[in-house]
Amino acid sequence: MSSTVGIEEPRQQETPVILLKARETSAQRLMMAYALTGLFFMLLPGTFLGVWNLTSISGRHGNAISASWIQAHGHAQIFGWIGTFILGIGFYSVPKMTSQTVQPTVRGWIAWLLWTSGVLLRWAAGFYHLYWRVLLPLSALLELCAFLIFLRSVRSHRPVDLKSSGGRKPVWIISVLIGTAGFGMGLLMNLFAAAYVSVTATGPAFPTGFESRFLTLLAYAFIVPTIWGFSARWLPVFLGLKAVNETVLRSALLFLLIAAGLGICAAYLDHANGWVGASRHSLTVGFISTMVFAVGQRVLPAFAGMRVLYGPRLMLTCLLLLNVGCALRVSSEILAYEGYWLPAWNALPWSAICELAGVTLFAANLLLTFKQPPAHEIRTLSAA
Numbered sequence: 001m002s003s004t005v006g007i008e009e010p011r012q013q014e015t016p017v018i019l020l021k022a023r024e025t026s027a028q029r030l031m032m033a034y035a036l037t038g039l040f041f042m043l044l045p046g047t048f049l050g051v052w053n054l055t056s057i058s059g060r061h062g063n064a065i066s067a068s069w070i071q072a073h074g075h076a077q078i079f080g081w082i083g084t085f086i087l088g089i090g091f092y093s094v095p096k097m098t099s100q101t102v103q104p105t106v107r108g109w110i111a112w113l114l115w116t117s118g119v120l121l122r123w124a125a126g127f128y129h130l131y132w133r134v135l136l137p138l139s140a141l142l143e144l145c146a147f148l149i150f151l152r153s154v155r156s157h158r159p160v161d162l163k164s165s166g167g168r169k170p171v172w173i174i175s176v177l178i179g180t181a182g183f184g185m186g187l188l189m190n191l192f193a194a195a196y197v198s199v200t201a202t203g204p205a206f207p208t209g210f211e212s213r214f215l216t217l218l219a220y221a222f223i224v225p226t227i228w229g230f231s232a233r234w235l236p237v238f239l240g241l242k243a244v245n246e247t248v249l250r251s252a253l254l255f256l257l258i259a260a261g262l263g264i265c266a267a268y269l270d271h272a273n274g275w276v277g278a279s280r281h282s283l284t285v286g287f288i289s290t291m292v293f294a295v296g297q298r299v300l301p302a303f304a305g306m307r308v309l310y311g312p313r314l315m316l317t318c319l320l321l322l323n324v325g326c327a328l329r330v331s332s333e334i335l336a337y338e339g340y341w342l343p344a345w346n347a348l349p350w351s352a353i354c355e356l357a358g359v360t361l362f363a364a365n366l367l368l369t370f371k372q373p374p375a376h377e378i379r380t381l382s383a384a
């Protein structure tokens, strides 16, 4: 059976080995479906629309583009990319990490169908304004249902390593639990806001004041604690193998500090969304995306049947492009949007191109990795 780094073999003695093998293979397939779906949302509805938005804003020297397009981009990145990755990794790894069992994947596939339809419909409502009064609440309901199925699947597992942590829950589990609660709260707020907007508003965008509070909740109650939890569990397993990971992860922590600092400045200095936008992208691109690029390219190939990452150099290149693009974006966004130094408008499209190149290489590296056979099959082939 293809096993996974840091995870002991399932202990259900009564389940025949052949059934466990089949379950393991279908769990890996489910995880890859979530990963590929997340990559799709990151690239097309997320990043391409983000680059398009930024190019239009730079061209007009101001924030005069459709709020629903900006929100469609944000939703595709936060829920379509990060949310889908988290659900996929959770479905695959939580049962193993807590009770060392391999689960049937039916619930995972139903959740995938509901989740993907929900996020796609939301994007269509925001981008095309198609039947948005119906699609907006419907998409939020589908997303919430998918999350509830996820919650039901992972809730039935009790941690087995309580003894090793003196009878208390390990910190990584507490962090993931906080992140899961934040995820659920975010989806509930999303449903209430979608229902409210569909009845009272004239277009599919959430009101600005609500949207900025909603994004703060998603960032600090959902994404940051979840990334910390998964990293606390997996970094000790994966760090040390490649020194470069540690270096790049430090830059993610630096961007987290920058995001917090800029967020504080924004409260006092923001007039034209420059400080708020810079703080948001330090967090989403500089911290979250760097963590996902760094940890994801180590963890996902292992979860997908112990595959070897296609290109370690590609991994370094995409991380460099992402971070250079992000540093350029964050600095020029404040200077340009706030009117401190107008030539900074010219740098913004370049920052978008750099980030776009980074995310495209990240997606290509994972796709090429999934296309390769698992490492044990390569070894068997070369031994034969």
Ligand code: HEM
Pocket (backbone or CB within 6 Å): 047, 050, 051, 052, 053, 054, 057, 070, 071, 072, 073, 074, 075, 077, 078, 082, 211, 215, 277, 278, 280, 281, 284, 285, 288, 289, 352, 355, 356
């Ligand atoms: C190539 C990379 C990206 C580009 C060019 C880009 C561009 C933009 C632009 C132009 C905006 C409008 C606000 C502003 O002017 O700052 C925006 C908002 C936003 N972006 Fe990005 N972005 C990128 C990557 C990301 C990533 C990776 C994430 C999350 C993981 C993200 C999450 C968001 C969110 C949450 C908003 C706010 C949406 C709202 O107001 O509802 N972006 N982005």
